[in-house]
Amino acid sequence: MANGKSSKKITKIVDDSVATSTGENGATWQPTPESKSKATTFRVIAIIGWLVAIGCQVWAYFKLQEVPVNMVWMIGLIVVALIFAIVGNILWKKANRLDPASEKNKFKFFVQNQLGMIISVLAFLPMVILIFTNKNLSFKQKGILGTVAIAALAAAGLTGTEFNPASVEQYTEQTKQVELLNDGVNSVYWTPSGRSYHLFQDCGYINGKRTNEIFQGTVAKARELKKITDLCDRCEGRAKKAKALEVDTELKPTGSD
Numbered sequence: 473m474a475n476g477k478s479s480k481k482i483t484k485i486v487d488d489s490v491a492t493s494t495g496e497n498g499a500t501w502q503p504t505p506e507s508k509s510k511a512t513t514f515r516v517i518a519i520i521g522w523l524v525a526i527g528c529q530v531w532a533y534f535k536l537q538e539v540p541v542n543m544v545w546m547i548g549l550i551v552v553a554l555i556f557a558i559v560g561n562i563l564w565k566k567a568n569r570l571d572p573a574s575e576k577n578k579f580k581f582f583v584q585n586q587l588g589m590i591i592s593v594l595a596f597l598p599m600v601i602l603i604f605t606n607k608n609l610s611f612k613q614k615g616i617l618g619t620v621a622i623a624a625l626a627a628a629g630l631t632g633t634e635f636n637p638a639s640v641e642q643y644t645e646q647t648k649q650v651e652l653l654n655d656g657v658n659s660v661y662w663t664p665s666g667r668s669y670h671l672f673q674d675c676g677y678i679n680g681k682r683t684n685e686i687f688q689g690t691v692a693k694a695r696e697l698k699k700i701t702d703l704c705d706r707c708e709g710r711a712k713k714a715k716a717l718e719v720d721t722e723l724k725p726t727g728s729d
Contacts (some may be wrong), residue, residue: 482673485689503571511571514563521560522591528553539581546665547620554624557595561588561632569639569696572638596625614621638695647691653711658690661709662700671707
């Protein structure tokens with residue numbers, strides 16, 4: 473299927489995240505060993521980050537037992553814990569886009585995708601409770617430390633929550649959809665600020681005045697880099713019309729002598 477031409481710069485993204493196309497035989501999408509290795513690295517670093525965050529909170533617990541409580545140390549430990557927790561959350565979610573879980577096991581799917589949120593709650597909620605129940609803190613100190621701890625809990629929990637988790641089934645279905653409309657080719661286009669991927673590089677939605685560069689890659693790459701999960705309605709309609717025209721042309725009688 474011809475994708476037309478665009479006056480914008482087209483940057484091709486090398487894809488190492490898709491090992492097998494879904495194809496017509498209905499094969500399941502799978503990441504390559506390279507992609508799985510990268511995901512494993514991200515997960516290991518994320519776990520280390522979470523452990524450091526929890527370690528900071530344990531340290532803060534002991535500092536909380538001192539009289540008087542050192543406010544600077546407490547705030548510093550909570551902030552450092554938050555930084556490491558957020559880094560861990562971001563890397564964990566990136567790993568899940570590289571090597572997503574299957575929806576077949578609902579419990580595993582939930583835990584794998586929401587582990588950052590779970591760890592964040594385990595790391596920060598006890599500290600919030602300890603601050604407000606600590607007898608060594610004045611009302612003002614509880615207000616200050618409590619506000620910092622609650623803000624850290626909210627920030628860590630938010631960055632750890634995956635609102636639109638990727639799955640093997642999603643990647644398989646979305647790749648199959650694109651291949652069916654694109655003559656078996658798993659190739660789409662997107663922009664840095666776009667919310668949909670496109671089948672045609674000359675689609676009007678990605679050729680506006682604000683667009684200077686268009687990226688080209690696979691469905692999985694669009695999901696990994698930009699969290700894009702939707703196919704452009706205009707491109708989908710255009711591709712379906714082209715397919716229908718091809719079928720009509722093939723079925724149309726050529727005439728007889």
